[in-house]
Amino acid sequence: MTKRGQRQDDAAELGGTSRARGPGRLLVAVYGVFALAATARAAFQIATKFGEAPLAYLLSAVAALVYIVATVSLARPGARAYRVSVVAVTTELVGVVAVGLLSVFDAEAFPHETVWSAFGRGYGFVPLVLPILGLVWLRRTRPGRTVA
Amino acid sequence: MDPFLLIGSLVCALAALLCIGAAVLRQPPNDITILSVAAVELFLLAYTVGAVIRQVTGEPVLGEAWEFWGYLLTALLVPVGAFWWAILEKTRWSNLVLAAAGLTVFVMLFRMEQIWDGVAGL
Numbered sequence: 001m002t003k004r005g006q007r008q009d010d011a012a013e014l015g016g017t018s019r020a021r022g023p024g025r026l027l028v029a030v031y032g033v034f035a036l037a038a039t040a041r042a043a044f045q046i047a048t049k050f051g052e053a054p055l056a057y058l059l060s061a062v063a064a065l066v067y068i069v070a071t072v073s074l075a076r077p078g079a080r081a082y083r084v085s086v087v088a089v090t091t092e093l094v095g096v097v098a099v100g101l102l103s104v105f106d107a108e109a110f111p112h113e114t115v116w117s118a119f120g121r122g123y124g125f126v127p128l129v130l131p132i133l134g135l136v137w138l139r140r141t142r143p144g145r146t147v148a
Numbered sequence: 149m150d151p152f153l154l155i156g157s158l159v160c161a162l163a164a165l166l167c168i169g170a171a172v173l174r175q176p177p178n179d180i181t182i183l184s185v186a187a188v189e190l191f192l193l194a195y196t197v198g199a200v201i202r203q204v205t206g207e208p209v210l211g212e213a214w215e216f217w218g219y220l221l222t223a224l225l226v227p228v229g230a231f232w233w234a235i236l237e238k239t240r241w242s243n244l245v246l247a248a249a250g251l252t253v254f255v256m257l258f259r260m261e262q263i264w265d266g267v268a269g270l
Contacts, residue, residue, distance in 0.1 A: 021237060023241055025237055025242060026245055028233070048212075
């Protein structure tokens with residue numbers, strides 16, 4: 001058995017799931033940070049200035065929810081959690097691209113900042129890169145795939 | 149530049165560099181990387197004490213006070229959470245989780261400084 005294979009077995013014994021293992025641990029951690037940041041931001045916006053831009057701030061809340069669902073489903077084992085995470089990460093990718101395009105080409109409709117504005121520029125474009133890495137990781141850890 | 153922000157940035161950057169370096173060298177979390185994250189937490193505790201002192205000695209938060217303290221309380225939990233998540237599986241990737249904690253605290257520190265000075269809200 002290779003050293004890497006041994007390490008993965010060790011991780012499985014410790015209760016590590018296939019998706020929250022190796023690079024997946026970092027992925028879940030970064031998703032967790034974004035879930036926290038987006039939730040706090042949406043809560044702040046809705047609590048203090050919802051009337052200014054209801055659509056943008058509702059969008060913030062949706063983004064926060066997507067990050068929470070993605071974090072939890074990526075960290076949990078099982079085929080059901082896998083399907084949930086595919087939906088969540090895909091929604092995230094569609095959201096960041098759609099909101100990014102709209103905020104760039106129709107700035108008047110989206111004058112208020114959200115996590116996904118301008119493809120997540122305010123967050124170092126991590127929101128744009130994250131779902132792509134997420135989908136790659138989900139593809140590599142899909143159920144039924146024989147471990148190389 | 150505020151000395152707190154300067155020292156905090158240095159501590160966070162050093163911790164992140166050490167953790168990334170250990171990950172590049174394929175090391176699982178070790179004393180050095182775990183202590184570097186502990187240093188970040190220690191700094192945040194000192195920052196909290198400093199912030200309380202500034203607040204009560206006539207140099208209060210200029211922005212939203214509850215937003216500042218919300219950030220600080222959350223930041224205090226970040227190294228703890230990262231440590232817990234990283235030691236559950238000791239691979240080199242866990243060092244990158246620890247590095248992410250340092251970078252996250254750095255960004256939050258920067259935001260806290262902006263809120264303290266009353267520059268731009270969320």
